Amino acid sequence: MRRRLTLAVVLTCTALTARAAEVQVAVAANFAGPMQKIAAAFQADTGHTAVLSSGATGKFYAQISNGAPFAVFLSADDSTPARLEQEGQAVKGSRFTYAIGKLVLWSPQAGMVDERGEVLKLGRFAHLALANPKTAPYGLAAQQTLTALKLWEPLSPKLVTGENIAQAFQFVSTGNAELGFVALSQVWQDGKISGSSWLVPPSLYEPLRQDAVLLNPGKDNAAARALLDYLKGDKAKAIIRASGYTL
Template identity: 65%
Template sequence: MKRLASLIAVLTCIGTAHADEVQVAVAANFAGPMEKLAEQFQKDTGHKAVVASGATGKFYAQIRNGAPFEVLLSADDETPAKLETEGHVVPKSRFTYAVGRLVLWSAKADYVDAAGAVLGTGNFKHLSIANPKTAPYGAAAVAVIDKLGLTATLQPRIVQGENIAQAWQFASTGNAELGFVAQSQVWRDGKFTSGSGWIVPANMHAPIRQDAALLTKGAKNPAAQALLDYLRTDKAKAMIRTFGYEV
């Protein structure tokens, strides 16, 4: 038995000898899915993803200023492309890992109708959105409001979160009766986890293509490439779909 235990220990060491950590900057809307993916990634590969989540616009500034991130999971496709032209992304490493959906959501059940008509009723005091200057979901929300012809009406009611996580927080706590949030924050396995919502038709705003990229600081880290490869697997794609993304 001792000999068997020793053999198992040796095999375990061999399997994990080349395990590494990868520093990942993750868009706020993808924080929940990434938590699940990181856990499964470590189980399947031995590598550990150390995750920081926040607004894509802020990550852009941090990466340009030398932040130690090795992989970027952006909330858009423009930021990774821009970072590549500036020399911060390994050429040809970019790809779309998810296409996000915008949702008008309330923590109250039956508050938001299936067509989002509640926006035009005026029966609410506050509407939360992410900062449109740094968060693609915020920019999408502004585009929807404008397309509905409600910009002037809703402007005084808008409360702005630093990122989509904060916009969701305002709505989830009731500080804002309504919020434009990412579907991934309120959706699991084909239904809303709580409250009520309207999934905004994709043609009402520019597609929210979310690109992943290998940053130059991670070019020589096997765990960084392993994570990007993992996101392309059927297993990872299936997990991403459960949060309401298209892949």
């Protein structure tokens, strides 16, 4: 009886292993942290493995257009996945918004950034970090914010531009810039933000609707489709909310 039970367990594990697959995922830099947690839960629950690559949305678009073998794309905007879909590089009907991001002006120094963002008008700093507006949606949101405040030109000499939002955050966290525009998810820990910050009013920039899409290399990949379904589930949503995003 014990041998039969052991054999049944082995056969079950073998079947699960056989069905498990791997999926290559391109992840916008702002969502890299939350996606690592989701990927771990996804693997524990399904057996599938999500291999993550993070970077700027615009650069991922160029890579995908040039044949990069990503199966799933988690963008920092909704326009890039829509464009890929229109160009026939993504599976039609697979696109959906997995999170809505928030922009924050942040400094690790207490008292550096006030709650109304007046520090930008006072200009008492040497460097202000942001992501590249041409390739990173959060960088574009920062540019839109400064433009709305009529500060884009006055502050241009002080701007330090990162390749993506992760690099912009690195500039500020290491002290190479006294403050910078980052994603709320990068500084949101246990329901609060360390240092000092200004949560930028959404009226100052276009909504950061972040869309996911199934790319052509993943159309026959069971793990890719399973991951997109998982992102819509309660576990993933809980992680997304806890990371400072809305749904």
